[in-house]
Amino acid sequence: MLLAQTKMNFVWYLFRDGEMMFWALAMPIFFLVLFSFAFGFGNTTQASAFLVPGLIGAQVLTLGFFGVGVMLAQFREQKVLRRIYLTPLPPWVFFAALVLYRLTLLAFQSSILALAGSVFFHVHFTGNVLDMIAMLAIGALTFVSLGTLVGAVTKTAESANNLASVLTVPLAFLSDAYIPLDRFPSTVSAPLHLLPSTQFIDALRGVTTGGEPLAHFSLWIVVLLCWALGGMLLSARIFRWV
Amino acid sequence: MTDPSIAVTRLVKRFGEVEAVRGIDFEIMPGTIFGLLGRNGAGKTTTLECCIGLTKPSSGCVRMLGLDPSNPRELARLRPRFGAQLQTTSLPEKARVGEMLELYARYYALRPATAALCERVGLLGKERQPVGGLSGGERQRLALALAIQHDPEIAFLDEPTAGMDAYGRRVLWGEVEHLRRTGKTVILTTHYIEEAERLCDEICIVQQGRIIARDTPARLIAGAGGGSTITVEAEGFAPRNGIARAGRWRHEAPGNGEGARWVLATELDPGPVLAEVVRAVDEQGAQLHALDMRRATLEDAFLNLTGERIAEDAEAGAA
Ligand SMILES: Nc1ncnc2c1ncn2[C@@H]1O[C@H](COP(=O)(O)OP(=O)(O)OP(=O)(O)O)[C@@H](O)[C@H]1O
Ligand SMILES: [Mg+2]
Numbered sequence: 001m002l003l004a005q006t007k008m009n010f011v012w013y014l015f016r017d018g019e020m021m022f023w024a025l026a027m028p029i030f031f032l033v034l035f036s037f038a039f040g041f042g043n044t045t046q047a048s049a050f051l052v053p054g055l056i057g058a059q060v061l062t063l064g065f066f067g068v069g070v071m072l073a074q075f076r077e078q079k080v081l082r083r084i085y086l087t088p089l090p091p092w093v094f095f096a097a098l099v100l101y102r103l104t105l106l107a108f109q110s111s112i113l114a115l116a117g118s119v120f121f122h123v124h125f126t127g128n129v130l131d132m133i134a135m136l137a138i139g140a141l142t143f144v145s146l147g148t149l150v151g152a153v154t155k156t157a158e159s160a161n162n163l164a165s166v167l168t169v170p171l172a173f174l175s176d177a178y179i180p181l182d183r184f185p186s187t188v189s190a191p192l193h194l195l196p197s198t199q200f201i202d203a204l205r206g207v208t209t210g211g212e213p214l215a216h217f218s219l220w221i222v223v224l225l226c227w228a229l230g231g232m233l234l235s236a237r238i239f240r241w242v
Numbered sequence: 243m244t245d246p247s248i249a250v251t252r253l254v255k256r257f258g259e260v261e262a263v264r265g266i267d268f269e270i271m272p273g274t275i276f277g278l279l280g281r282n283g284a285g286k287t288t289t290l291e292c293c294i295g296l297t298k299p300s301s302g303c304v305r306m307l308g309l310d311p312s313n314p315r316e317l318a319r320l321r322p323r324f325g326a327q328l329q330t331t332s333l334p335e336k337a338r339v340g341e342m343l344e345l346y347a348r349y350y351a352l353r354p355a356t357a358a359l360c361e362r363v364g365l366l367g368k369e370r371q372p373v374g375g376l377s378g379g380e381r382q383r384l385a386l387a388l389a390i391q392h393d394p395e396i397a398f399l400d401e402p403t404a405g406m407d408a409y410g411r412r413v414l415w416g417e418v419e420h421l422r423r424t425g426k427t428v429i430l431t432t433h434y435i436e437e438a439e440r441l442c443d444e445i446c447i448v449q450q451g452r453i454i455a456r457d458t459p460a461r462l463i464a465g466a467g468g469g470s471t472i473t474v475e476a477e478g479f480a481p482r483n484g485i486a487r488a489g490r491w492r493h494e495a496p497g498n499g500e501g502a503r504w505v506l507a508t509e510l511d512p513g514p515v516l517a518e519v520v521r522a523v524d525e526q527g528a529q530l531h532a533l534d535m536r537r538a539t540l541e542d543a544f545l546n547l548t549g550e551r552i553a554e555d556a557e558a559g560a561a
Contacts, residue, residue, distance in 0.1 A: 083328065083333065083388075085296070089349045
């Protein structure tokens, strides 16, 4: 059932939607090229080694806030949710199918980014593959959970969209995704290290291009999982289907 | 005695200032086709959505098959047992008709019988059409198919024929008859009075969030007089003498602003009355434009009931 539902998500929202398909695949590359040159610190390989994990991290934020949060609000506003709510399909299956669809898409986008990074900008992924996947999964879990909260606290798709933008754009810029935090004065950057997005992106960068083991970041991982759990419990309480 | 399929007790639903439902009670026994009839905004949808757990009652309670649909756990047990066609809902635009039917079959753990179902609701050959490309009536028929393909014990149909042509209505009527034959309970809302009269075993007339009448269509009509209506459009005509006493006359301004229209509600045998009306028109030298006679229908009962109700309110206000 879960797989059937996930497959339908792909078919309905990606394969039959040419524009969506284009943006899903072109967007990460576009950002990579743009930022590599814009922020190029003279040496684009070094810039890219910083940017590729940052972009993947930003993709994870987008996935959670837009791909899950805004999408749920849209489903509610279009009155798709209320119809599903009447069927015996367990709510968690509907939700999990949406998340699974987004995660698979993320896996694709990250692979493209990683591939483009290593082919065109000679970025070396020195980390352990399992560590990279685990870190990505933990981040995705956290931001899917927080994204669901966005879909739960907003009434309309419009306000979900606004809330998601307000969260994603500044978080991406303040969380070490595109701009190294050490360029900020330390009074500014210190509190920014407390953001879950900073912790996730730094950890992701550490295990991908930084050559650090996952264990280095165990404290942050615990904190991220707490965010995930909190978001999940809260959205389960307040999420409305109609 | 068997238990009712649905029991609604003192149901009240407020949306902020608006009191959409103001104390509704009814019980529906299994095998009944039950109709909620009322104007726009009467509270039909709100009542129905309270019954299926989409809307939480402000007060009062609903029992479906002995369970409480506003309780998530009990609703989970109810879901496989009822089907619903909602007034406001949508399906993913890019999904195809066949896909939707198959997916819903899976939700209910059925073997999909898409072709047979499409045949039943007149969507044969449309299986590969995207939902977004369906016409209004086709969408309604798809929604009907999704509501009944698992052969639910109770079917909730909220204005199932809104925007449907004659063919679509026949499809729906056929399916409701089928549900009746197999002993299922149907609760439907409509403002097509003819449809309610034809389909329903019992009708509740809803006005401003309250039930103002509940009976079989035949008894509602009988209760409303059960007589006939004669409409005369003739220039220079007025009901005088003998025919003035044949029943209740009502004067209506005709739509085109010409002549006068008189409507007579009578309990007498309409044949002789009609003959007298014709004679009176002739005697008064009036010029006849139109003359119409029909036996009372549910429509008259509805007008009577809802009209009287408004008159009572006005009197109460004046006193
Ligand atoms: N979500 C809501 N918020 C505020 N008011 C509402 C809401 N839903 C319904 N109402 C109000 O409650 C009243 C009853 O609405 P309802 O939809 O139950 O009517 P209805 O009998 O189904 O009408 P129709 O024949 O037009 O479908 C209306 O006055 C409507 O404006
Ligand atoms: Mg309605």
